[in-house]
Amino acid sequence: MARWILHMDMDAFFAAVEQLDHPMLRGQPVVVGGLGPRGVVATASYEARAFGVHSAMPIAKARMLCPHAAFVPPRFARYEQVAGQVWAILASYSPLVEPLSLDEAFVDLTGTERLHGPAEETAHGLHRRIRAETGLACSVGLAGNKLLAKLASEAAKPGGIHVVHEQDVEGFLSPLPVGRLWGIGPHTAKVLAERGVHTGGDLRDVDASLLCSWFGPRGGAHLWRLARGLDDSPVVPAREAKSISQEVTYPEDLFQEEVIAGEVRQLAVALAARLVEERLLATTVRVKIRWADFTTRTRQVQLPEPTDHPVLIADEAVALLDRGGLHAESGVRLLGVGLAGLVPATFRPEHLFAPSALTDALREVLSRHGPERLTLGFPGGDRRPS
Template sequence: MTGRFAENIVHADMDAFFVEVERQRDPALRRKPVVVGGAGRRGVVAAASYEARKYGIRSAMPMGQARAAYPNVIVVPPDHRRYAEVSSEVFSIFRSFTPLVEGLSFDEAFLDIGGLSHHFPDPETVGHALRKTVRDRLGLPVLVGIGVNKVIAKLASESAKPDGLFRVPKEATLDFLHPLGVRAISGVGEATHAALEGLGVATMGDLAVIPVATLVRRLGTVAGNHLHRLAQGIDERPVVPAGETKSISASETYEYDLETPEQVDTELLRLCDRLGSRLHVAGLTGATVTMTVRYADFETVTRQERPTQAVVGAHDLWLVTRSLHARFDWDRPVRLLGLGVAQVQDAESPVQLSTEFDPRWENLTGAVEEVRERFGGGAVGPARVVLRSPQAGTGKTDE
């Protein structure tokens, strides 16, 4: 076969990723209602198996609500270090098929497979080969959606659930797209949906016949033109290889509010250690650090800083966190703490190091991770964290 495939975009989604990794570790969890998340009174569901979803349980649901929906649901605490390791293996497989891989998160990516037309007879064969490789090497399922562009491929992967492949032929793009509800399109939130309902729009087909001028008047120039083009099946965004993730973050919702500076500092150090470990395991560095605090009254404050040197581990994160510390009000009870690192890139890429860079911290990080790799994530850590029990955090979120 010559030339590129007509349907050259794949959306690969490691559906229920956390649950499937846990099932790989403990086969007794298979075919049972399982959720991964915090078990305390403020715990949150991070991932739910299809068996659990039958009871109305879903991601981001409070754990108490999930237990009320099905009291016998099995709750497994998250192991984000393990998830990061498996994610790296998944993306290595993706890149073994094509270098054109754009990571959307640690378990989801777009692939441009157009250049594989010289090696495979059709896009579906590529998709099946990708699924088989992930299954054979890692024992995990992956949803595959195939279409002419990103938006169609992503919608196709929704139709591939559970654990399947769905291809939308180029000539059937509008037949596939137009019956779908407008809420199926990413970015159509409550306000936009309400405005479209006011125009009598329920499906993408309804949207396609609305004049673009009407959409621009109602939604604004950018949103109006964007939705008009999507309704015609047009999405010209290319697959941009930018690493597995553009940012990573970790947050904790505490079962009991943090009320003393000592509690706050210990939990911030714990987050730095957790996020720094993920950076090291994934082989990443970052350029910008974001710190988030949610107080007991649910007011949320976020501050950001770009340090003079690349963030390569927990020590760097801690230094930036101390700098950001003064920009928050610590006289108020704290419900949630979060840290994020943005503008990430491979650690092997050239980075800016300050004149104060001390290689001993990097060596220490490597030694710590070797111990954790051999004896488990809790085998070693900062003394302040190891000697003090966690503040009953129940809503871990790592992205």
């Protein structure tokens, strides 16, 4: 059966939310990003893009190109809230919604015709509803697979709908620069350019055996399929992981503050390891404490940016003990740490954030030894919660 896959991408999402919430910014160049000396642009409004400002550009350069722009620090909690509204709309059309990042998702509309009408009408309805219910513009691509749908939504930017019917696939791909095809990185694009292959049409004209001699059997076969717009990868709905947590009841009550802080730190690091493993980032850290008399308290803090950074998460968790008045009044029988507001790691604001070297090192340790081997030095001993 032929499939209908929709790709939805919010336009200049962070900047658009700022313009929505602050009417005086509407129609003005807006740059959302880290405002520190090493800050980088997260999103630029279309008005700022006209001056050459784009994502991942150093803020200092953006200030030079567009000094009169409004420079705004990101408000991830708010963006997440708006994204939640958008997800709810997408989910009302299909159970198969696969988020790629906070503002981008695939929706499998195959077989939804009886409920919602032809896929093309659904695409228009969904596009209208997002505009009407969130006040924000999005671009929508509709095609027979994820590859083509993603390319179609790019073609629809900003604010449009682009449908690629089966008979139009060749005409749609032919003029596209090969570097735009999903899955062709700068290196492959360069190798292709050196061999005179610049567009989708050029790529389709290259023999399969020649592609395989350039890129090996797998790489060659992949490019051959890309050139024909072939892609049978399924839309994989996101696992429902709104929060993760871990708690430990101790065989003997804990009294010493350093020991309690150390345990909380261990729990936080173990959870950060799970985030890394599942490629998620957390925006909220919670700490739960239960005393010997069973009184229980929970405190939470919203992080300035989503993260999976074990040290930052552990520091926030320990700070909650101090700030939240969770000091040991009597013995502590249970400690828990939770992470919530989880978003896909594709949303990592890399450039806005602390060095990711530690996260990389953590990923390395995890892949070699598994999470149970992970521990972090802390003052007060090296015991791990059981």
